[in-house]
Every structure is written in structure tokens, then in C-alpha cells.
Amino acid sequence: MIDKRVGSPREAVAGIGDGDTVMIGGFGEAGSPIELIHALIDHGAGGLTVVSNNSGSGEVGLAALIRAGQVEKIVCSFPRSANSMVFPDLYHAGRIELELVPQGTLAERIRAGGAGIPAFYTPTAAGTDLEAGKERREFDGRMCLLERGLVADWALIKARVADWQGNLVYNKTARNFSPVMAMAGRTTVVQASSVIEPGGLDPEAVITPGIFVDHVVHVPKPHHESELVARGARYP
């Protein structure tokens, strides 16, 4: 019998080790697995490389993980936020490394990694400063850059509904990076607002098939980052 449920966020992230690479789903607050991130802060693993589109807002969720000093490097397309100084302060102090990747290249590097493709060529960023250090090759008259697929030790993502086998359905634009991160994480942990028996999801409507998911945690009423930030919350 396949049952991927675990009892708590803390249990779900307990295996994350110092120096691990962790993909964290979300575009801004949409899809950010805030309860799993807070469990990772409690767990305390450090020296992490985080792959995520943004660098968090306020002093909760991803911004709080960075503020806690657990992140050595972030791979990211847009590490600026109107309401958080956590990343900029550490970046200026030279205490966190940034690998800046165009958003579509980031998504495709994660998809490729999860699909067993070690590298691919893309025209994005050819002829710009972000081509530095990358192999260039022309295809059909267009200059392209060689980009590496990305895999991670862990992927932490958020879904609206999960069944025990890890089949997932998301909420609106909260889907964003989660399906490709689920593929690219050697161990993928999902927090879901609703956890149901297998058979409860229409197979035609499943977005992420359970084979990509390892642990399912029920978080019935996840916090919204913007609401925590609006009331000045800090974690821990």
C-alpha cells in the first residue's frame, strides 16, 4: 500500500541536512509553502542552497529562513521585494551568494533536471551580461546559451488537494514552479490544504502525478504571507 502521509511539517523536513539544495515553490506568496519553510527554520539545517523565484517578503517564510542565516546561496530570478530588506542586507554584507537566472530559464532548468536532461540551449539572455561564462552556440542563425538542468536534494511545495499517493491539484496561480520542482526534487514534500483518499481526484484533472511526490503533510489552513507581513509578523 502506498501512503505518503506524514504527521507534521516538522517530521516531513526532518531529513534535510546541512549543505543540501532545497527547491521552494512559489511566485511571491502564491504557492509558497510557508508552514514547511517555518518547520525548516525550526529544524535548523544550514549552509543550504535554495532555488526559488523570489527571496521572500517581510520577515516570515523564505525571508525568515534567509534571515536565520541558514541559506548560503540562492538561485533566483527576482530577489527584490518592496517590503523586505532581509536578502538585500545579507547580500550587501557578502553573506549570501546569488545566482541570477532569467525566470523562464530557471523554470526550464528545473524541468530539464527533473526530466533527466543534463543541459539544453536557449536563446534567452544571449547577448546580455547574463551570458558570462556560458557556452555559446548558434542554431538556425540565432545565438543560444548552454544551460544546465537543475536537480535538488529536496523540493518543498504547496498544493490545494493531495491524495495519499501524492497526486496533486493546485490553487490558481499558486501552481507556478511546483509541478517542475516536484519532478526535480530527489525528495519532494508537499503541504496540502486538503488530503483525501486515493480515488478522490479525477485522474484527468491531476496536475502532478504522485510518482513525483514523497511526503504529504496536511496543513488545513495555511497562512497567507501577505497577511502575516501586513500585521508585522516575524518567524520565529
Next chain:
Amino acid sequence: MSGAVTGLTKHQIARRAARDIPDGSYVNLGIGMPELIALFIPDDREIVLHIENGLLGMGPSPEPGEGDPELINAGKKQVTTRPGAAYFHQADSFAMIRGGHLDLSVLGALEVAANGDLANWSTGREGAIPAVGGAMDLVSGVKAVYVLTRHCTRQGTPKLVERCSYPLTGPGVVDRIYTDLAVIDVTANGFEVVDLPPGVGFDDVAARTAAPLRDARPA
């Protein structure tokens, strides 16, 4: 520089650009002035708005209290969906962009050069946090790229230049520019004025453009 000239407001620039988007287009609107285009799409046209974080068929802002923090646009503001909308993940979203499936990308600019180079992601300033988002993907793959921008910076420095001084978003990518002072095509011959708002003369625009400008308005 010639005397004072009053050009269009940012809403008027967006309205002017909206007029040129054909019925049935799939369009991505960048953050800032380009977003305003959504307010001015003529009633008789169906234009499907794409947002790169995973939605085709973006609708207007929600009524107060009716939004969902997980239904947001690329500027991280809450939006709604229109009938026929679809959600998708990031790799699919950028397959639409990079794969040439979108008809039009409208972006803001720090500078546009006469050869179509666009600079809009970084001032290259020491100590600034570099952030690029999806801009480089958009200009590399979407069929046409329009820029909406003020003709000059607040300090009066022209943003239409011979060569960009800021780091490029993409080389040779811009097709057309809408500013407060003109509609300008980027051609093999450089900048060509194709339309001027009332009260603005060709010489007014040329005096505020740091590259050669041809008058290509229909006679």
C-alpha cells in the same frame, strides 16, 4: 532643446498602444505602464492577456475583499480571470513565451537603442540588487515587442539613444515604441516616427531623441 511641449499622460500612452493591438491577440503586459493597456482594450476586440506566473485570460482587479492571494499577476497584485481562462505551470508559461506562441510583449524601458537593443532590467549601479524576472525570456521569444515609456527621464535625459549605456535585456528586439511624444518604429534604418499626438511636432521629438530620427508619417 526646443520649447516646452505637453505630451500624453501615461494613461493616454496606454490607450494609444491599445488601439494597435489586433483582435484575437495573445499579449503579455509588463509591470508598470504596460499594465495600463488592460484598461483600454476596445470593447469590440477579444485580447487574451498572459501573465508569466501562470495564467492566460487575466481579468481586472477583484472587488475589495473578493480577491485570492494566490491569484496574482507578475507584479504580485491580485487579479481575476475571464471566461476561457487557463492556469499552467512555469515551464509551460515560458514555453508559450520562448516558443513564439504569444503575439505581443509590451515592456517598459530604461533605454531603447536605434538598433532595437532594449535595456530595462538593471542600471548596473554598484550595490543594486540584480533582478531580471521574465524580461529576457519575453524579448527572446515573443513575436513582437512593444515598449511603453516616457520619452525622457525625469531629469530630461533622452531614453531613445544611439547605443544603450545600461546592461541589455536583449539585442535588437524592440519593434515599436510608444512615448508621451510619439509612436516610433524601430527599423533597419533606425528610429522612424509613425504618429504624433496633437500639439507635438516632429522637431520637438527629434530634439528629445539622442539618435537620428526619420519622419515616416503617412502624408
